[in-house]
Amino acid sequence: MFKEILHGFTDLLFPLNCALCGAYDPSTAEQPLCQQCLTTIPYNHPPFCLRCSRHINRSNEQGLCPDCIQQYPDFDDAWVFTRYQPPMTELIRxxxxxxxxxxxxxxxxxxxxxxxxxxxxxxxxxxxxIPIHPVRFRERSYNQSELLAEIVSDIFHIPVNINILTKMLLTPRQSDLRRKERWTNIQGAFKIENSSIIKNKEIILVDDLLTTGATASEAAKTLKQAGAAKVKLIALSAA
Ligand SMILES: [Zn+2]
Ligand SMILES: [Zn+2]
Incomplete structure (x- = not known):
């Protein structure tokens, strides 16, 4: 009896149910998805867009996705881990x-x-x-891209800096805008706090979601104008 109560109590504290399907799975103590749901992750796979690395259906002459053909982004290279399809849509939300x-x-x-x-x-x-505006930070109490940068840092042993690139304009959420508006909405939104740290350096930006590429492109442009040698991008997912 006591054991059962104790077990129920630890389950409340450390639920062993999958965050997606709710199935009981002890491996969710390590990470919140059950083994079955983990197999449904839509990984990004070739052919990749030569510039933004999102999956393209058929390799065209330029090797670029429709977004990069329409507006060539300012970052030099990119890696995208997954495609923005279920269950990534729900997980990122x-x-x-x-x-x-x-x-x-x-x-x-x-x-x-x-x-x-x-x-x-x-x-x-x-x-x-990719920074968020202080007002958004207060609403949310964390910056999702910062948490992702820590993961990338852990795997590839590259240091994270959260103080150099800041967002000074409170722009409407990109997700509320049409594709074209996203490029003008984000212009001039970022600021470099200490350009001596990035001078002639190779930088990798980390973001949760790549859609048009406007946000990462603007951040890359701002960093290059401040003296960065190369700016690349890692995104968890791409639409
Ligand atoms: Zn599951
Ligand atoms: Zn592209």
């Missing part, structure tokens, strides 16, 4: 807007799996998470 920060453990598994599949070896001087 929960991670970003519903405090489900424990999902970072699942994203760590995803990043590791992708890196192994593609023998990914990343080298750079610094990882910079």
């Amino acid at each position: 929960s991670f970003k807007f519903h405090n489900k920060t424990s999902l970072r453990k699942t994203f760590h598994t995803i990043a590791n799996t992708f890196a192994e599949r593609h023998s990914l070896e990343l080298r750079a001087d610094l990882l910079l998470p």
